[in-house]
Structure formats: C-alpha cells, structure tokens
Amino acid sequence: MTTGPNITASALPASLPPALLSAFVAPASGRAQQLELLVEGVHCANCIRKIETRLAKDPAVTRARVNLTLRRLSVEWVGGPDHAEVIGETVRSLGYAIAPYDAGSIGASQDRTGRELLRCLAIAGFASSNVMMLAWAVWAGQAQDMPASTQAFFNWLSALVAVPALAIAGRPFFRSAFGALRAGRTNIDVPIAAALILATAISMMELMRHGAHVYFDSATMLLFVLLVGRYLDFRVRARSREAIERLAMMRAEHATVLLGDGRTEIVPASAVEPGMQVVVAPGETVPVDGRVTSGQTMLDRSAVTGETLPELINPGDEVLAGYLNGPDILHLRAEKTVAQSHLSEILRLVEQAQLQKGRAATLADGLVRIWTPLVHAIALLTLFGWWFLGGADLPTALLYAVTVLIIACPCAIGLAVPAVQVNAIGGLLRRGILVRSGDALDRLAATDRVVFDKTGTLTDGRAELVDMPSNPVALRLAAALASASRHPFSRALTRRLGRGAAAEDVSETPGAGISGLVDGKPARLGSAAFCGAAGEGGDAASEVWVSAEALSPQRFALADSVRPDARETVDYFRIAGVEISILSGDRLPAVESCATSLGIADRRAALKPAQKAALLSGWKADGGKPLMVGDGLNDAPALAAAHVSASFGHGVPATQVAADFVLPAEALSSVVVAHRTAVKAAGIVRQNLGFAAIYNLALIPVAVLGLVSPLIAAAAMSISSILVTMNALRARPPRLGAAG
Amino acid sequence: MSPLLFLIPIALTLGALGVVAFLWTLRSGQYDDLDGAAERIFLDDDRLEASHDR
Numbered sequence: 001m002t003t004g005p006n007i008t009a010s011a012l013p014a015s016l017p018p019a020l021l022s023a024f025v026a027p028a029s030g031r032a033q034q035l036e037l038l039v040e041g042v043h044c045a046n047c048i049r050k051i052e053t054r055l056a057k058d059p060a061v062t063r064a065r066v067n068l069t070l071r072r073l074s075v076e077w078v079g080g081p082d083h084a085e086v087i088g089e090t091v092r093s094l095g096y097a098i099a100p101y102d103a104g105s106i107g108a109s110q111d112r113t114g115r116e117l118l119r120c121l122a123i124a125g126f127a128s129s130n131v132m133m134l135a136w137a138v139w140a141g142q143a144q145d146m147p148a149s150t151q152a153f154f155n156w157l158s159a160l161v162a163v164p165a166l167a168i169a170g171r172p173f174f175r176s177a178f179g180a181l182r183a184g185r186t187n188i189d190v191p192i193a194a195a196l197i198l199a200t201a202i203s204m205m206e207l208m209r210h211g212a213h214v215y216f217d218s219a220t221m222l223l224f225v226l227l228v229g230r231y232l233d234f235r236v237r238a239r240s241r242e243a244i245e246r247l248a249m250m251r252a253e254h255a256t257v258l259l260g261d262g263r264t265e266i267v268p269a270s271a272v273e274p275g276m277q278v279v280v281a282p283g284e285t286v287p288v289d290g291r292v293t294s295g296q297t298m299l300d301r302s303a304v305t306g307e308t309l310p311e312l313i314n315p316g317d318e319v320l321a322g323y324l325n326g327p328d329i330l331h332l333r334a335e336k337t338v339a340q341s342h343l344s345e346i347l348r349l350v351e352q353a354q355l356q357k358g359r360a361a362t363l364a365d366g367l368v369r370i371w372t373p374l375v376h377a378i379a380l381l382t383l384f385g386w387w388f389l390g391g392a393d394l395p396t397a398l399l400y401a402v403t404v405l406i407i408a409c410p411c412a413i414g415l416a417v418p419a420v421q422v423n424a425i426g427g428l429l430r431r432g433i434l435v436r437s438g439d440a441l442d443r444l445a446a447t448d449r450v451v452f453d454k455t456g457t458l459t460d461g462r463a464e465l466v467d468m469p470s471n472p473v474a475l476r477l478a479a480a481l482a483s484a485s486r487h488p489f490s491r492a493l494t495r496r497l498g499r500g501a502a503a504e505d506v507s508e509t510p511g512a513g514i515s516g517l518v519d520g521k522p523a524r525l526g527s528a529a530f531c532g533a534a535g536e537g538g539d540a541a542s543e544v545w546v547s548a549e550a551l552s553p554q555r556f557a558l559a560d561s562v563r564p565d566a567r568e569t570v571d572y573f574r575i576a577g578v579e580i581s582i583l584s585g586d587r588l589p590a591v592e593s594c595a596t597s598l599g600i601a602d603r604r605a606a607l608k609p610a611q612k613a614a615l616l617s618g619w620k621a622d623g624g625k626p627l628m629v630g631d632g633l634n635d636a637p638a639l640a641a642a643h644v645s646a647s648f649g650h651g652v653p654a655t656q657v658a659a660d661f662v663l664p665a666e667a668l669s670s671v672v673v674a675h676r677t678a679v680k681a682a683g684i685v686r687q688n689l690g691f692a693a694i695y696n697l698a699l700i701p702v703a704v705l706g707l708v709s710p711l712i713a714a715a716a717m718s719i720s721s722i723l724v725t726m727n728a729l730r731a732r733p734p735r736l737g738a739a740g
Numbered sequence: 741m742s743p744l745l746f747l748i749p750i751a752l753t754l755g756a757l758g759v760v761a762f763l764w765t766l767r768s769g770q771y772d773d774l775d776g777a778a779e780r781i782f783l784d785d786d787r788l789e790a791s792h793d794r
Contacts, residue, residue: 045782068776118766126759130752150744157748 021084023268024100028076032062035084036101037073038246039091042066050094055087070242072101110238117231120169124227127165128220131158132714135217139711142212155207155214162216163200170196170223172230191372195405196223202402205395213399218406218713225721229415232422233438240425240434243662255287256280258331269321270338280330282486286323289341290332292316296510298326298487302455302462303652304342304633305585309463309542310488312511322633322652327486328510346609346654349637367689375700379404382704392706400706406713407703408696415721416688419728424681427732432649432664433674440660443644444675445682446625450573451616451642453630454584454594456650457668458570459560461631463488463542465496467557474554476500478546480518481525489544490514490525492558513544523548560590562597565669570598572672578627583612585634613637629671631655646671677733684731688724695720 021035028034042048048066055064055075060083063076075087091098134154141151170193177193180186199219206213255269258277269287272278277293280286286299298310304322313319319332320342338344379401386397421438428435435441455461468475479500482493485508494500503523506516513526524531524547531545533553547553573580581602584591591605604615616638619626628635628642632652639645639658647659648666656662663670699716702708765771 045779048776048779049783066776067773068779069773115766118771119763122759122762122766126755130755134748153744154748157752161752 025081040097124169124224128224158216229418233418290334295330297328300324416724423731434662441678444678447627449579449626456631463558464561469554609634613641616641
C-alpha cells in the first residue's frame with residue numbers, strides 16, 4: 001500500500017517503522033548474529049563504500065558486505081539481536097531505504113538450482129570441447145589412414161571423459177524426465193534424456209565392437225547447448241521473480257498498537273488480534289479491518305475499491321485494511337485478524353481464479369506433445385525396419401534408431417524458445433518491466449482485448465485541479481487556506497497554486513471546509529454549502545469553493561486526471577486492432593468522463609472485485625484472450641482471471657502476485673513496449689520452430705536410411721543451434737519511439 | 741604414437757584442473773555478486789576488506 005499513488009516503490013520504505021528488524025535476525029557461527037537486509041538505492045562502488053565503511057566503524061559489527069547484484073546487505077555482529085535496530089538506523093541515516101529480507105525456502109532452493117546448473121554447464125563445456133577435439137582427430141584420421149589402434153585409443157579417451165560428464169551434468173534433465181515419466185506424463189526432457197542415455201550406451205557398444213560410429217561428441221555437445229539454454233532461462237526468470245518478491249517484501253505491513261498502559265508498539269499487521277486498539281497516523285495505511293473508536297478523517301479508498309473521492313470517516317464507521325489515512329490520526333478497534341480480512345477474501349478470489357485458469361498451453365508445449373511421440377515412433381520404426389526388413393543385425397539397427405533420436409533432438413525447442421524468451425524478458429527487465437514467466441509473452445502476443453482499470457491505471461489516482469477562477473484575490477485566498485490543510489483537495493490546490501500567504505486562526509471542519517484569517521480578514525475554503533454558494537455541479541469533477549466578505553463564492557474544479565501517456569497507449573491498441581474496455585469500481589460519471597476523453601466506448605462502472613473477475617472469465621469462456629491492466633486491490637481477482645495481466649510497481653502487493661507483468665510505477669505506456677516485444681518474440685519463436693521443422697524434415701529421412709555419420713550429426717547440430725540462437729538475439733524490446 | 745600416449749592425458753588433466761578450479765570458485769561464492777565485483781575494483785581502501793571481511 002502506498003502513501004500516495006504517485007510514490008514509487010523505492011520511496012516507500014522510508015516510512016517503515018524501525019522496531020521490526022530484530023525478528024529477522026538469525027544466529028550465525030559462534031556468538032554472532034546475522035541479518036540480511038534489502039537495500040534500495042545502491043548502484044555504485046561509492047554506495048558500497050559508504051555503507052560498508054560506516055558499519056565497519058561499529059565495534060560490534062564483524063562483517064558487513066553489500067551484494068550489488070541482489071541489492072542486499074549481509075551483516076554479522078557479536079551481541080544481542082536488538083543491535084539490528086541500531087544497524088538498520090545507521091543504514092537508513094545514510095539515505096538508503098531498507099527492509100528485512102525474508103529468504104524463506106524459495107530463495108534458498110533458487111540459489112541451489114542456479115549453482116547446480118552452472119556446475120553442470122562447466123562440466124559439460126569441458127567434456128564437449130575435449131571430446132570434440134578427440135573426435136575431430138579420429139574423423140581426420142579415418143580419411144588419412146590413422147592406425148585402428150590409435151582411433152580406438154582416442155575413442156576410449158572420449159568415453160573416459162564423456163561418460164562421467166554425462167552422468168553428472170545430465171542430472172537436471174534425467175531428474176525432470178523421470179519425474180514426468182513416474183507421473184505418467186512426458187515433457188521436453190524425456191526425449192532429451194532418452195537421446196543422451198541411448199547415445200552413450202550405443203557408443204559404448206560400438207566401442208566394444210570396434211565400430212566407427214561413436215557419438216560421444218554429439219551427446220556432450222547436445223548436453224552443453226541445452227544446459228546453456230536452461231541456465232540463461234533460469235537466470236532471467238530468477239531475476240524477475242526476485243524483483244517481484246522484493247516489491248512485496250519492501251512493503252511488509254505494520255500496525256501501531258495501543259497498549260493498555262498508554263504506550264504504543266509497532267507489530268507486524270498479521271499479529272493484530274480482534275479487539276486490539278490500533279493507531280493510524282496521517283498518511284499511513286489502515287492495517288486491519290476495524291471500527292473507528294475516535295478521530296475524524298478523510299480516507300482514500302482508491303487502492304481498495306477504485307473510488308477516487310476520499311470519504312469522510314466518523315467514529316463508529318467501519319474501515320477496511322488498505323484504506324489510506326488522510327490528514328488526521330485515527331484510532332480504531334480491530335474487528336478481524338488479517339487472515340479474515342477483506343484483503344484475504346480478495347486473495348482467495350485470486351487463488352480461485354488461478355486454479356480455474358490452470359496453465360495455459362503454449363505453442364512449444366503443443367509442439368512437444370505432437371513431436372515427442374512422432375520422433376519416438378520413427379525411431380522405433382527405424383529399429384524394427386532395419387532389424388526385420390533391412391537384414392541388419394540388432395546393434396546396427398539400434399545404432400540407426402539412436403541416430404534418428406540424436407538428429408531430431410529438440411535443439412530448436414530446447415534452446416531456441418528459451419533463447420528468445422531470455423532476450424525478450426531480459427530486455428524488458430532492463431526497461432523496468434518484470435515478467436513472471438516465459439509463456440506470459442506468448443499469451444500477451446495473442447491478446448485480442450485489453451481491459452483497463454480506471455483509477456490509478458488510466459488516471460493518476462488522485463485529484464488534480466482542472467478548472468479555477470481567474471480572480472487573483474480568490475487564488476490568493478485559496479492558496480493561503482489550502483496550505484494549512486492536508487486534505488487531498490487542499491494538497492491538489494497547493495501543488496498548483498504554491499504555498500501562498502500565511503493564514504492565521506485556521507480551523508478545519510471535517511467534511512465541510514477550512515476557515516481562517518488571511519491578511520487579517522476572514523475567508524473560507526470548502527464545500528458549496530460551507531461557502532454559501534448555490535448548488536453542487538453534478539458532473540464528474542469534484543469542487544471546492546472559496547469565499548470571503550468582499551468576494552462572492554468562486555469555484556475550483558478537481559478531477560482525477562488522465563495519465564499523459566494514456567492516450568498513446570489506448571491509440572496503440574486501437575491501431576493494433578484490439579478491443580478496449582474499462583472496468584472500474586468508481587462511480588459512473590467519473591468513469592464516463594475518463595472513457596469519453598480517451599474515446600473508449602465499452603465502459604462499466606461501480607463493479608465489485610468478483611464482478612470484474614466474472615466479466616473477464618466470461619470473455620475467456622467466449623474464446624477471447626483479454627489482457628487486464630490494473631493496480632488496485634479490487635483488480636486482483638480480475639488480473640488472475642484474465643488470459644494475461646499487467647500491474648504496476650506502485651500497486652498493492654496482491655496485484656503484483658496475481659499479474660504476469662509488473663510495469664514500472666507511473667508508466668502506463670510500458671504496456672505498449674511489453675506488447676510490441678511479445679508480438680516480435682512470438683514471431684521469432686515461430687521462425688525458429690519453422691526452421692527446426694525444415695531441418696528435421698531434411699535430416700530425419702537421411703538418419704532413418706542410416707546414412708548419417710557422427711560427423712554429419714555434429715555439424716548439423718552446431719549449425720542449427722547457432723542459426724537459431726542468432727535469430728533469437730533479435731528479440732529485444734524495440735527502441736523507444738521506434739515504429740513497431 | 742607413443743608421445744600421444746602421455747601428451748593427451750596430460751592435456752586432459754590440465755583441462756580437468758581448470759574445471760576443478762572453476763567449481764571451487766563457484767562453491768566459494770565468487771559468482772554471487774557479479775555487478776558488485778565490477779564496481780569494487782574502484783574501491784582502493786583495502787583495510788576495510790582486510791579487517792572486516794574475513
């Protein structure tokens with residue numbers, strides 16, 4: 001939850017209460033304590049030096065190291081866990097926002113997977129280069145009468161290197177393939193594992209029989225190339241996932257609880273029990289659902305419901321977690337725990353939608369489903385064809401069958417599709433766009449309808465001045481009075497008019513307005529009734545009036561203004577031939593005016609979260625592929641129900657969990673960049689798969705006929721891998737401003 | 741033929757040593773912060789590392 005929709009994620013944690021780091025301290029070796037902190041804003045050697053030297057001055061600290069890649073700080077010290085707060089305060093005082101890092105089990109297993117892949121990659125790289133060197137010597141030797149004993153010696157050396165390397169470095173594939181087989185399914189790793197194992201076994205057999213068809217080089221190279229694809233894929237996904245989790249961790253929710261003896265204590269929001277007294281400071285987010293016991297304030301509900309206008313809250317009113325407090329302190333009694341709150345109900349809706357959605361089948365999945373049985377069938381036919389009809393002995397028939405598997409091994413799918421995704425996702429990541437999964441690009445490219453939320457997505461999500469009187473006296477009075485108040489409307493006036501002259505004797509009547517002395521004369525700023533003006537304007541805008549003795553009431557109009565890049569975004573999708581809709585939780589007039597100004601015909605207002613999700617499910621049931629873009633809590637179920645979805649870095653964490661894409665805060669037009677990249681990437685994937693099809697069509701018959709030698713297999717495999725990778729390099733996001 | 745008998749195993753052994761060295765660097769966490777390593781060469785204050793990052 002934000003302290004205002006215009007604040008980016010990096011600025012948020014400054015408001016994080018200090019007394020919470022101790023809970024994340026872990027015991028290190030000896031008497032030392034250890035803490036991992038997320039640090040926002042570190043980007044150069046100077047930041048590292050500032051933080052590390054400053055912490056080194058603390059005599060208790062034994063180790064402080066900044067990890068610039070992960071933007072994390074790891075500190076060890078001797079002493080009590082409480083010292084964590086001192087350390088946190090030190091880093092904060094240097095100007096870096098921090099949050100405790102909660103590794104959980106996901107983080108640790110991620111690290112392990114990454115290291116295992118890199119280790120396998122190193123071993124496979126070593127094996128494939130050395131085996132290839134020996135294989136070339138044998139091929140050259142076969143043409144130049146190398147003695148058979150030398151050839152055999154080289155082949156045995158190859159086996160010595162290749163067999164252990166395949167056994168160790170092939171484990172990620174074997175594990176996944178056997179896991180799938182045990183569950184009665186097949187996946188892309190099944191043919192890969194089959195090709196690796198059979199190629200090795202056949203080569204060993206050939207070696208025993210003193211044959212010439214030894215495929216250790218093909219097997220190790222295949223493994224190496226596939227591991228490169230797998231590792232790149234892992235890196236980009238891990239970075240995106242890490243960035244998304246980071247957004248959530250930087251926003252852990254806290255509550256200020258009022259204890260019986262009058263002291264306050266800051267606790268995690270999840271620790272608040274029903275009946276506890278909670279204090280919400282101005283500008284803070286309400287941590288739990290509850291009822292107001294004292295205090296009168298304006299609450300901003302836009303993050304939860306999508307309504308732009310703040311609501312006046314009195315004692316006895318019910319408030320929901322996620323509302324943003326306005327100008328005054330609010331005391332409330334918690335009525336539900338976080339687990340039972342409105343927020344959790346929304347999260348349950350999100351889960352339901354995700355369960356119903358399941359995993360969308362991607363193009364590559366579909367291909368594997370057809371391709372795997374086909375290749376296995378061809379290999380079997382080759383085996384029996386040669387054995388029974390062709391009159392070959394079993395080992396030779398087996399050899400030809402394995403050649404088919406090696407030639408048809410899915411380099412194009414195993415390497416080409418991840419290589420395209422890595423380029424596209426990595427490029428988007430550098431633009432600040434986080435992509436949850438590779439198949440999200442696939443789905444985005446297929447979008448035929450884009451659905452926008454209004455508040456905070458198409459609009460800024462806060463009131464801005466759109467119309468003001470020309471009378472300079474009115475402007476002067478309004479500026480003076482507005483700067484004395486923290487009401488959202490007053491702040492909008494201050495942003496436009498500046499701070500103005502000082503007003504004296506100011507008193508604010510919640511829900512009505514402000515009165516005070518400006519230049520010694522009484523003046524009023526507030527609702528029409530408060531200033532004695534006639535009637536309220538019934539349009540989408542909200543209004544504020546200013547009046548004084550010598551001044552008839554003058555009207556200021558405020559509205560939630562449309563984002564500057566909303567127009568070009570909507571136009572882009574219109575030109576792309578995509579249908580456009582607005583689904584909003586806000587009132588109809590506000591939605592109408594926004595839709596009209598952007599020229600969007602299909603708009604629906606006053607929708608509840610479940611209704612939004614139902615509409616999207618309906619479109620999907622009709623065969624549509626809607627893209628949902630939203631930032632509010634009320635959008636979360638709809639984001640999960642959509643075919644593909646995008647949220648913002650400034651949105652509530654629940655929306656980032658539900659969305660496939662997380663766009664940088666305040667940059668609606670980056671959805672255009674994402675869409676363009678996705679369309680381009682989908683095109684390249686199709687090209688690569690088409691190329692793979694041609695390659696297979698050309699070479700499989702040759703392999704079936706038993707004409708492929710190890711040399712041809714190796715050459716074909718390297719050439720196809722290189723071609724497909726080079727093609728994949730084109731999948732970067734288009735340059736800014738470039739025509740799509 | 742006879743030089744091959746020992747030269748090629750020597751070549752393979754040296755290559756394997758390289759792999760072992762790489763695996764050691766991997767295990768000791770030298771690839772955990774590649775961006776940081778690139779920036780840290782600009783820090784000339786070695787005392788910090790010596791006294792506080794054993």
